Amino acid sequence: MRWLAVAGGLLFALPVMALQFLPPRLVTEVSASAFLHLDGSGRRLLAVNGQAIAVVWEDSREGRPAIRAAFATGDGEFGAPQRLSGSAPAFEPAVTSLGNGFVACWEETARIHCRQIGPEGRGRVRVLGGTAARQITLASAPDGTVAAVWAERAGRHYRIVSARLVADGDGLRQRGRQIVDATAGEADQLYPAVAVTRHGTVVAWEDRRQGATRIFTAFAPPGAAFGRWSLLNDFRPSRIRRFGNGTGAMRPALAGDDAGRVSVVWLDKRDFEGGYDVYAALSTDGGRHFGHDELVQDPLGENTPQWHPGVAMAPDGRIVAAWDDSREGTSDVWYSERGTDGWSDDETPPGGDGEGRQTHPALASDGDGTLFLLWREEGGGRIRLWLSRQRVPDAP
Amino acid sequence: MNSFRAFFCSLLLLMAPPMYAEPPVGYPFVHYDEGLKRAAASGRPVFLYFGRYGCGYCGKVNAETFSSPKVREVYTRHYELVYLDAESGHRIRLPSGEWITESELGARLNVFSTPVFLYLQPDGTPIFRAPGYKTVADLLAFDRFIQSGAWRRQTINEFLEQRR
Numbered sequence: 019m020r021w022l023a024v025a026g027g028l029l030f031a032l033p034v035m036a037l038q039f040l041p042p043r044l045v046t047e048v049s050a051s052a053f054l055h056l057d058g059s060g061r062r063l064l065a066v067n068g069q070a071i072a073v074v075w076e077d078s079r080e081g082r083p084a085i086r087a088a089f090a091t092g093d094g095e096f097g098a099p100q101r102l103s104g105s106a107p108a109f110e111p112a113v114t115s116l117g118n119g120f121v122a123c124w125e126e127t128a129r130i131h132c133r134q135i136g137p138e139g140r141g142r143v144r145v146l147g148g149t150a151a152r153q154i155t156l157a158s159a160p161d162g163t164v165a166a167v168w169a170e171r172a173g174r175h176y177r178i179v180s181a182r183l184v185a186d187g188d189g190l191r192q193r194g195r196q197i198v199d200a201t202a203g204e205a206d207q208l209y210p211a212v213a214v215t216r217h218g219t220v221v222a223w224e225d226r227r228q229g230a231t232r233i234f235t236a237f238a239p240p241g242a243a244f245g246r247w248s249l250l251n252d253f254r255p256s257r258i259r260r261f262g263n264g265t266g267a268m269r270p271a272l273a274g275d276d277a278g279r280v281s282v283v284w285l286d287k288r289d290f291e292g293g294y295d296v297y298a299a300l301s302t303d304g305g306r307h308f309g310h311d312e313l314v315q316d317p318l319g320e321n322t323p324q325w326h327p328g329v330a331m332a333p334d335g336r337i338v339a340a341w342d343d344s345r346e347g348t349s350d351v352w353y354s355e356r357g358t359d360g361w362s363d364d365e366t367p368p369g370g371d372g373e374g375r376q377t378h379p380a381l382a383s384d385g386d387g388t389l390f391l392l393w394r395e396e397g398g399g400r401i402r403l404w405l406s407r408q409r410v411p412d413a414p
Numbered sequence: 415m416n417s418f419r420a421f422f423c424s425l426l427l428l429m430a431p432p433m434y435a436e437p438p439v440g441y442p443f444v445h446y447d448e449g450l451k452r453a454a455a456s457g458r459p460v461f462l463y464f465g466r467y468g469c470g471y472c473g474k475v476n477a478e479t480f481s482s483p484k485v486r487e488v489y490t491r492h493y494e495l496v497y498l499d500a501e502s503g504h505r506i507r508l509p510s511g512e513w514i515t516e517s518e519l520g521a522r523l524n525v526f527s528t529p530v531f532l533y534l535q536p537d538g539t540p541i542f543r544a545p546g547y548k549t550v551a552d553l554l555a556f557d558r559f560i561q562s563g564a565w566r567r568q569t570i571n572e573f574l575e576q577r578r
Contacts, residue, residue, distance in 0.1 A: 083513055152503070261474045262469055262473050263468035263470075264470075266467065266469075292526075323524065
């Protein structure tokens with residue numbers, strides 16, 4: 019039986035196949051005399067639907083900030099960008115899948131604008147919200163609708179609003195609009211993120227009612243209203259007597275899987291001397307409850323501030339977080355996968371480090387569990403968007 | 415978050431006084447765009463205060479340093495005063511014409527601990543930055559560094575060393 023023990027030992031000693039990405043493909047590029055931003059609430063900046071990939075961003079190649087999308091199908095090459103927004107400056111887009119195509123939303127003239135998009139064309143624009151609105155985020159729901167969540171001004175402050183979008187001819191119809199949480203009083207609620215699973219809808223947002231920016235969540239079972247808010251992040255109280263309200267947290271991002279698990283990441287300043295860190299929490303009941311906060315980045319990133327965290331979950335529950343930091347001198351893109359023992363050592367995708375500044379990553383998964391990583395690179399007088407696909411074992 | 419931690423955090427919140435990090439009272443702080451516009455017109459340098467909502471040292475520096483009549487008189491007279499919230503999604507327009515949020519400017523300037531004070535030329539070009547809590551003596555010394563033009567010849571550390 020000795021050989022069996024040795025073989026068993028060898029089996030357990032085999033390294034787990036770490037998540038790797040293929041060399042990236044160019045999505046788009048502009049001269050550095052223009053501006054190109056890859057930013058939006060919840061970092062929903064790419065989506066995959068079957069063989070089609072959609073990427074949305076904001077750039078000023080025609081003078082004013084405009085929202086554009088590019089699509090890749092089949093061979094993975096991206097076509098020419100389509101302009102989605104109108105003539106006014108537009109900001110902070112989001113995209114997700116709907117039916118056989120996609121829905122994109124953005125901020126324009128202080129309103130949320132949405133339209134169906136795809137390689138074959140664009141639908142009519144639908145404007146959401148009756149007052150000043152911004153920071154739209156999206157998530158595809160199991161019932162074939164899209165959850166849209168944004169910050170909308172109500173009196174002197176912003177509130178988080180949720181609605182569903184459904185395809186209606188060549189346009190979109192809004193239904194089920196509700197305020198996610200109406201108890202904030204004299205404080206803003208901003209930068210929402212949303213995930214929808216078979217258990218229901220969970221929304222996370224920045225909330226300032228406690229005198230510092232904190233991450234709150236609320237959960238709604240299918241077809242029901244949102245329940246009471248929960249405070250997501252731990253924080254350190256102020257170390258200075260009489261002053262301050264403790265450490266802050268900001269920019270949540272959410273993802274869910276087919277089993278109803280949800281992961282959330284955010285920037286957290288509890289270790290304020292090293293700047294913001296990426297923290298995560300997991301839920302096994304669709305976001306009704308979350309487990310303990312987990313530090314995502316490894317110790318080599320401890321003394322460097324992290325920025326722009328995003329998260330994706332594959333349908334089988336694998337979780338990947340990505341962000342940028344300057345631990346090696348200039349900004350690079352880093353990612354970490356959560357395993358049974360916690361978060362992995364940090365890695366950079368091919369092309370995600372080196373000369374220039376690689377920043378603002380966003381993640382998505384397709385229905386088969388292949389992960390995609392998008393980022394922005396600035397250097398050599400150009401700004402480029404790159405998309406890398408997960409290296410699937412046994413694939414060339 | 416488990417119930418014990420939720421209870422503990424709630425208890426701490428009840429104990430915390432409601433003092434928020436905001437621009438110091440009695441100063442004409444304005445948004446970034448407005449401050450840069452005013453600087454271009456007046457030719458005065460910009461004093462840029464990066465704070466954070468709930469930041470303890472911001473509250474302390476506001477109460478203990480910016481309460482000084484001398485600091486108020488000197489900084490109101492010599493600078494266009496700009497306040498930025500390092501976590502804010504408020505959109506500003508840079509001199510280059512680019513629109514970004516206040517927090518994104520903070521990320522570019524690596525403002526990861528607050529407060530941070532930046533002194534800018536009237537066209538928005540940075541002169542130097544002073545992170546962390548500062549005393550009245552610190553801010554008045556920084557003002558002399560800027561107003562004397564010494565910043566064109568030496569670093570702030572060289573300037574301060576010379577005056578010891």
